[in-house]
Amino acid sequence: MLTGLHIAVIGGDARQLEVIRKLIELDAKLSLIGFDQLDHGFTGASKEQMDEVDFSTVDSIVIPVSGTNLQGQVETIFSNEKILLTEDILKKTPEHCVVYSGISNSYLDSIVSSTNRKLVKLFERDxxxxxxxxxxxxxxxxxxxxxxxxxxxxxxxxxxxxxxxxxxxxxxxxxxxxxxxxxxxxxxxxxxxxxxxxxxxxxxxxxxxxxxxxxxxxxxxxxxxxxxxxxxxxxxxxxxxxxxxxxxxxxxxxxxxxxxxxxxxGLPGIVAPKTAGQIIANVLSQLLGESLEDRKGNE
Known part of the structure; x- marks a missing residue:
């Protein structure tokens, strides 16, 4: 279970919905950013704007498998708003905050490195x-x-x-x-x-x-x-x-x-978003659980 874990889920496509469902099932607290046009809500998750989130309490940030572009923009199909993940946002997070993405680029590597946060690239996992x-x-x-x-x-x-x-x-x-x-x-x-x-x-x-x-x-x-x-x-x-x-x-x-x-x-997200999302959700929930156990062990 992920009880007590505050996770910011930022942007994404239909795959991200499976991630959200899994994390809610595991009792995580979710802030959903870039989902204002999503028709249905999720019990246990709140739709928020980037400037409404208290990032000082965010334990993990989940962005789409595509990561960010070179200007820091996070892609989402559920909002027309331009969503940016910046160095200033990461600085507000606790030191143990982990960013989860599918892939990375020079921009994302740079802001994670400069803020001394950890980045997990899911698509590098076998x-x-x-x-x-x-x-x-x-x-x-x-x-x-x-x-x-x-x-x-x-x-x-x-x-x-x-x-x-x-x-x-x-x-x-x-x-x-x-x-x-x-x-x-x-x-x-x-x-x-x-x-x-x-x-x-x-x-x-x-x-x-x-x-x-x-x-x-x-x-x-x-x-x-x-x-x-x-x-x-x-x-x-x-x-x-x-x-x-x-x-x-x-x-x-x-x-x-x-x-x-x-x-x-990105064919998985096009031809089988539910299955592709479940693949990501299962691995991500396992990693988040391990991270939570490590933190408890170090307290």
């Missing part, structure tokens, strides 16, 4: 990333069906990267009957791809492995699908870039070439 790979793959399947005129079965599909998402993507498309080749750099990943019964290739040979593909699915958050690579693809190739913004694709050149390239980060 358990969250692996659970999240499931709705990500389902959304990718949906996009391939919507944007191609062929079946997945017998299609030539290249998956770039064998991380936590790449592995699930490759395995699932192979199970649907696609002919899957997977590009990686690390020798152990090349070996794992071979062990999975798929066709491995080293990313240094990427240009030679896209000349006959129908779909290219990128999971690598670095420039990988350059103009040189895209120029070797058939005109009908569909590119789906699952990497975090700005992705790893030269979208300008893809458009010039007439190749459809789609940037699709």
């Amino acid at each position: 358990d969250v990333a692996i659970y999240n790979a499931i709705p990500t793959v389902e959304g990718t399947i949906m996009m391939v069906i919507q944007h191609t005129d062929i079946t997945i079965h017998n299609a030539n599909i290249a998956v770039l990267g064998l991380g936590r998402v790449g592995m699930t993507v490759a395995r699932t498309f192979a199970a649907l009957g696609a002919k899957v080749r997977v590009g990686a750099r690390r020798t152990e990943h090349i070996a794992r791809i071979f062990d999975m019964g798929l066709t491995p290739f080293h990313l240094s040979e990427l240009k030679n492995n896209v000349t006959d593909i129908d779909v290219c699915i990128n999971t690598i958050p670095h420039p990988i699908l350059s103009a040189n690579v895209i120029s070797k693809m058939p005109a009908h190739t569909l590119i789906i870039d699952l990497a975090s913004k700005p992705g790893g694709t030269d979208f300008r050149y893809a458009e010039k070439r007439g190749i459809k390239a789609l940037l699709a980060p």
